[in-house]
Amino acid sequence: MEQQRMGIIDIGSNSIRLAIYERTPEGAYRVIDGSKQAGRLSEQIDGEGKLNEAAVDRLVGTLHRFRLLCFHHRTERIRAVATAAIRNAANCGDVLDRLAKETGMTVELLSGKEEAAYGFLGMLNTMDVQDGFLIDIGGGSTELSLFRSRELIRSVSFPFGAVNTSKRYADKGTLDDKSLAEFESVLRKAIEAEPWIREAAGLPLVGIGGTVRTLAKMHQAQIKYPLRQTHNYGMRPEDTEALFASLQELSLEKRKKTPGLSKDRADLIVPGIAILRTFFRACRADRYLICGAGLRDGLFFDSVLPSGGRLDDPLGYSIANIGALYPDAPQPHIEQVNRVASALYEALAPHYPIGGQAAACLRVASRLFRIGAGIDYYQYAKHTFYLMVNSHLNGISHRGILISAAVASYKNRSGARQLHQTYKPIMADDDLETVYRLGTLLQLAVALDRSESQPFTGLAADIRSNKLVLRPIGQNGPLTMERSEVEALADDFKKVWGLTPVLESTS
Structure with a gap:
């Protein structure tokens, strides 16, 4: 997929704004530059209801600068719109004609x-x-x-x-x-x-x-x-x-x-x-x-997305977009960890109450836990947390973002307690237990694909006595590395869940 860039200009009544969007070769969207110019166009209406010449002169100059910025970024398309100040001006048509003539831009006049x-x-x-x-x-x-x-x-x-x-x-x-x-x-x-x-x-x-x-x-x-x-x-x-x-x-x-x-x-x-x-x-x-x-943002979605630009799943879209912005982690491994984490959650949740938007948070964490590796693999958990709380993770509450980021970057209970203390005004007291449970669950899911080779196609998990018995389905490779990782994780998992994970072999 080729890189694509688009500029969107909003000629508002208070400010004139430019946002330059980029579609990366991996299919992710992001804003790569922007500019804002105070216009106060609604203050520039004269006694006859017209937008005065001085205001139009400044607007022409602003659009020239925005167009030059788009040129430097090699944007393929510029979409410019005008709202109330120009819409309500008695000389609206003349203003739009002048903008088109002097800037080369056709400005869309939006109705209310x-x-x-x-x-x-x-x-x-x-x-x-x-x-x-x-x-x-x-x-x-x-x-x-x-x-x-x-x-x-x-x-x-x-x-x-x-x-x-x-x-x-x-x-x-x-x-x-x-x-x-x-x-x-x-x-x-x-x-x-x-x-x-x-x-x-x-x-x-x-x-x-x-x-x-x-x-x-x-x-x-x-x-x-x-x-x-x-x-x-x-x-x-x-x-x-x-x-x-x-x-x-x-x-x-x-x-x-x-x-x-x-x-x-x-x-x-x-x-x-x-x-x-x-x-x-x-x-x-x-x-x-x-x-x-x-x-x-609405203009952007309308311009680049099919079906009128509507998304049925804002959270899923933003998860995929953030993942595509940081594509260093192997996608088959991410998909496998997500599947395994979901299977573990389905097995454990009916027996162990987990609060704090648990299912949504695990969905986010199990897909984004490796994005920090693009900065530094050896400290990727720390970078993953930072990127998640500072990215456009939409469709989930601030509390949910913090829980998801804490789960994705989970190493141990001590580190989770420090994060919880830092963000305590947002995170509830019982959220710490949620982070413990989902964090160790995600660690177990990662351990079950430590070789990053997807050695099985599905997973069944059963609780027997004080054990969490893990039975791979469709095993297609050795589980040597996975077994070692599960055994190394067993004590920490048991401290949180009261269960010892045991990996059975089907071969």
């Missing part, structure tokens, strides 16, 4: 529903959420969607974004109580025109875009969250309210010093959260979920 649909696709393919509301707060508009059983049911675009709300209601980003009440009243009236919004109470409000990502970063900094990842991060409504109240009281200069808040968003964060909390109440949602993916 198209913008919502691409944002939904980005979320759908990176999170395992069945039902909920999706909100995308941009600079010049907010898109709200309702989804059930991972199907988009309704969506609507409102002409309220962080930039134009700040311009109209906030003085240098300061939204006093009177202006806040006025804005909330206007927004509530707009929401009332869409009665379906109040008919699905008790669902999560999943947020995409800079406002919600910044909200998550500030909250994580406040509670000293030990994992640097906002995707799939959950927040309680009371935490959002407390943060909003504290930010509203600060002057712009003091607000810029808030941990987790970038200076270029300091004047937009209060209006942005004001929009978010108003919709949260209108939806009668039960919690916030932050999605790190969004419009650009």
Whole structure:
């Protein structure tokens, strides 16, 4: 498979962003470069509703720079889209014509529903959420969607974004109580025109875009969250309210010093959260979920994947993608360890309760346990842990990511205890026992293919007295190395499971 590269440009109302995606020869996708330029296009609308010439000049310059960056990376295709600021401008057609003429790019103008649909696709393919509301707060508009059983049911675009709300209601980003009440009243009236919004109470409000990502970063900094990842991060409504109240009281200069808040968003964060909390109440949602993916990701999936770009198994896709990014481990060995680990789990789980999303975590760990070998074989467990917690492992919770990484990198109980202590705010007390059990189970699965020759095609495992009897099915090679490894592992396995593994031979 040949290497392929594609650039996606999102001309938003607040920022203009470029992401360059690469498809590797092994079939994995990754972002290899990106750029962001503050545009504040929603602030550049004149009295006639037109995007002013100076803003268009800057936009042309930005697109020229982005195109040059794509050229240097030898991208085969550039896909550029524009959203609310240009969509709502009175001179929209003239702006698009000028961009095409002066940059050579045909910019797609997305409708509000198209913008919502691409944002939904980005979320759908990176999170395992069945039902909920999706909100995308941009600079010049907010898109709200309702989804059930991972199907988009309704969506609507409102002409309220962080930039134009700040311009109209906030003085240098300061939204006093009177202006806040006025804005909330206007927004509530707009929401009332869409009665379906109040008919699905008790669902999560999943947020995409800079406002919600910044909200998550500030909250994580406040509670000293030990994992640097906002995707799939959950927040309680009371935490959002407390943060909003504290930010509203600060002057712009003091607000810029808030941990987790970038200076270029300091004047937009209060209006942005004001929009978010108003919709949260209108939806009668039960919690916030932050999605790190969004419009650009949806455009990417739509451009490169068949069947409308939808993934039925986001976790399986991201496991395969990460594995393909680090292809040093022999794939037949990985597949064999995964099969054997699954067989062991099926034999043991009915008799030994294992919590902490055990099946999903073992699925992840048994496929990714060797990715660290591409950095250093002798310390691959340490590198595997780092890569797993810092990669795009989608469709599983932060807690699940940490358990999976701890299992994949498991060496002994002492090391697992150290990891558990480091990430204790995320990992529950009983997760340590889960790591012990799944970690030793994975070690046993690896031992049963120590020769990396797949000496049998299947495995039956039975519990007899205090033994775990392992019976290879379809043996097609010697088990000398595997038997030695199982015997060496037996004491550690027994300490955790109370069972001594015994490998029988069928030949």
